[in-house]
Amino acid sequence: MLVFLSSVPVTLARDLVVVVKSREVEPYEIALKSLRRTLKESGYDPIIGEYLLPEGGQEKSGLLADIRKKDPRLIVTLGSAATSQISKAIKDIPVTFCMVLNPLASGFVRSMDASGNNLTGASLDIPIQAQFEALRSIVPSAKKIGVIYNPQETESVVLQARRIAREMGLELVGAAINSEEKVPEALRALDKSADTLWSVADSTAFSSGSMKVILLHTLQNKIPFMGLSPAFVKAGALLALDADYQEVGAQCGGLAAKILTGDRPSSLPITTPQKATLHVNLNTAEIIGLKIPANRLKGAVVLK
Template identity: 30%
Template sequence: MKKSLTLLLCGLIMLLTACSGGSKQTSGEEEKEKVVKIGISQLVEHPSLDAAREGFIVALKDAGYVEGKNLKIDYQNAQGDVNTNTSIAQKLVGEKNDLILAIATSSAQAVVKSTKDIPVLFTAITDPVGAQLVKSLDKPGGNVTGTSDTHPEAIKKTIAAIKTFVPGAKKVGIIYNSGEPNAVVNVKNAKIALKAEGLEPVETSITTSSEVKQAAESMAGRVDALYIPKDNTVVSALESVIGVVNSRKIPTFVGEGDSVKRGTFASYGLDYHDLGYSTGKMAVEILKGKKPSDIPVGFPENLQLFINKKAAQQEGITLKEDLLKGAKIVGE
């Protein structure tokens, strides 16, 4: 009898131990870290937008969100195509991502139009209010916020630099895509700045990147300098502009520093990697529970004069060392 009771108790103990072990395993599965899904819609490939995307991902990584571990990123690029841009927005919304990042104005507009529920962040946007992405910069409202790449003084300082480095300039050419809302805003502000400096704008608008070279060639003999705003279509074909301005000796000023690194002469710009990083920090706040409507739109804090000495030589610009004080020299 005692032997039977002992065997029964041993059996019960083994059974309880097994159940306990199984329960612990189930608990471990339940506590498995959630994988965050983030969709990224980018209008076109060019260094500034690429750098913003990379900075965004680095900020997530620094906060503990790592691809392949607890983060899944679906990166889509429209390659400048309007219809593809819309399809990408619908795809990312349909796949129910936890958050969507839109890079450039047209991409942001398409995503914002496609969802009122999923949190949306934008970056590399010229005029978030004018593009109807947010109600105001301080109080965005809805499910959208992000960062603008337009420092209030950037265009003014870049246009003023034309008078500094090309003192005899009278006419300044502008190439832009009239279908890009961000480019239209930049050109409007550039024309105001040109007028303030006593310079005359000479505009040429294009619709596709294949038209950029011809537009640049049309400026030869008509202008004393060229200004290229933050225009994704033109910047995506920047090398075709550089070939023309080098052969025709046209000093070229641009809307952002990455284009100077690629071979144009000068710009008062910002670091797009830093801009993307700031946007990534916003994403972390949202993933931890903060509402996009409670996060004000961010702006670049600092401007830097970018100068490409090699481009200066190729574009026929004589540089004096006193004009380079405080400038970031690139392209050497």
């Protein structure tokens, strides 16, 4: 059944903005609330209709038809699933995505500077330099950072990370794979050439199945592992950075306001978070034999 969460009759005086959520989760609600606030502060008071992305193919077709019928000025997508569905089906209405990790590797945009299509948006991609700084603050001895990746998905990210690492006096050691089954072999190779493990938003390297293998391997071999999110830390990764969802929502709201003003999405660079919270698992630190000074944990969310 198609779920339309809220609807207000359209008037000529107000633009219609359609919001499509991948699912109902608190981070999306935080971002959406911030987006609404930013639009209002920018002088816009659009009618906002909210949809929840349905699971069935027929219902998804119904959602797309309903959006077409309403003919909004702008579509906002929350999460990768909604962004994928909308970007494939709708090419002639501006789309601003929000809360999306690695939109470049996902194929949503051609570059972070210019999408080359009807999309722009606010990504969850915390700048790589900030990630490496966080890793080095918790693991000062880190010199060689390992990463497992599928070149067809995330080679551009890894190339950028390698350059940034070099500029920071670090070395990024890559282990390329083309299937989830290659993860154990990649881990063994990195055991000999890297002293930490870093993660990228790569669905081949970090599937639900391979994650269990990676976490077990890093714990057994006492390797500091930086995950993609707090969920990784709860599962056993040593640390991760988490974006500020209010900031991401505000960035998305700023882009939406520009589009409602008349800017083309293709001319608006994709934004990245400028604020992040460090999450650290002290149980993992103890297991791998790492002592972290208390001053390094100031402002961090600590799991004990």
